[in-house]
Amino acid sequence: MTEIEGALDGDTDAVRAALVEWYEDDHRDYPWRRTDDAYEILVSEVMSQQTQLDRVVEAWDAFLDRWPTVDALADADRSEVVAFWSDQRLGYNNRARYLHEAAGQVVDDFGGEFPQTPAELSELMGVGPYTANAVASFAFNNGDAVVDTNVKRVLHRAFDVPDDDAAFERVASDLMPPGESRVWNNAIMELGGVACQKNPRCDEAGCPWREWCDAYQTGDFTAPDVPTQPSFEGSRRQFRGRIIRLLGEHEEMELDALGHRIRVDYAPDGDYGREWLCGLLDDLEADGLVATDDRDGEPVARLER
Structure with a gap:
């Protein structure tokens, strides 16, 4: 029996089903959630590292209009890609350079076909463990449990997981249904982004975990420290x-x-x-x-x- 199964006293399957049902019933309709194209998903993941998702939509559409395939990006002039990135205010410009180089690797080293595992995806320039796992999950349903700031907040509040990276990784992995990384990782991140925000919206968002949630039962909604993005203006x-x-x-x-x-x-x-x-x-x-x-x-x- 895993740590989380013991804490939930046999309700693990019900917890999983409740979250997936909540997500599939209604969620934010971002365009990259409607595709399993690894290139399109990689672009969305790199863009969203420093930019709010609502702002990413327009930039993502424009980027794919200009460079619709990994081959098109690999053939592009790097300076044009960097200039686009800067015009769209998408964060550090070296991310554009890395994305361009990663496209070249896919074309030159992988025959134009994206690798499908987190380990292989991590070989691409600028693709760290989190991004590699996200692409593996959302493009190939072949990832591990995603653990980002939102997921940590959810697990800390709902199941009283200590503020410890190893504990978060362990519980997130135990919770994710085997072979369901695409829907699960989307769902738990949506829960953190819509319901379990810094200021929780449990009832307003219809949080599916209220009956199991430690914070909801006790009223203690403290959460791990969340790093703040430094001001862009004047930086x-x-x-x-x-x-x-x-x-x-x-x-x-x-x-x-x-x-x-x-x-x-x-x-x-x-x-x-x-x-x-x-x-x-x-x-x-x-x-x-x-x-x-x-x-x-x-x-x-x-x-x-």
């Missing part, structure tokens, strides 16, 4: 994005011209001057996104192609 990430967009529009730009275009208070010798700008360019160069050259004694920046 280095915002200015790196502006650099990528401008360099996507121009073949190359002199540093001071670039600085004045990305920040109104740019002054070459000021607090936000060349030293500050070169720091941003160094970050982008380390990610393989930007290169700097010398033109007639004047440094210029361009997108790395």
Whole structure:
């Protein structure tokens, strides 16, 4: 008997059935939930790492209109992919570079066919354990139990799982019905995103686990600490994005011209001057996104192609 089966006193099957029925009856209709195409799912997973799902929909549609297949993305100019990413404000631009390189790996190393296991998917550039498992689950129904921030919150509240990664992994795995990773992982993440939010909506969302939930019974809805996303406005990430967009529009730009275009208070010798700008360019160069050259004694920046 597993840990969770003992805690539920034989109700494990009922708990599973209640969640799946709740999810299948009504859930947020994101387009990537209507496909089992591994490429489309990988794009959605990478985009959603730093962007709210409602905002991802438009970007996902536009991305697939432009590069509809893994072969199309692999053949694309990397600078165009990076510029798209920046225009859509999808987070760190190196994710676009990794996604482009991963497409090339699928084409060159796997004959254009996506690998189907979490271990094989983890071989793709920029694909960590969570993303690999998500793609394996949603594309091939071949994944393990997903454990993200929402799932941790659900398990902590519902079954009093301690705030410990190993415990979360163990209980999540025990709960997932064998061979049902696609529907199960979608369902438990939906529960965390719709009902078991930071401010819980148990009754409003019709949480299917209320009769078993420790937090619902006791009124104690504390949860593991949830990291907060740093503010985008005024961040280095915002200015790196502006650099990528401008360099996507121009073949190359002199540093001071670039600085004045990305920040109104740019002054070459000021607090936000060349030293500050070169720091941003160094970050982008380390990610393989930007290169700097010398033109007639004047440094210029361009997108790395």
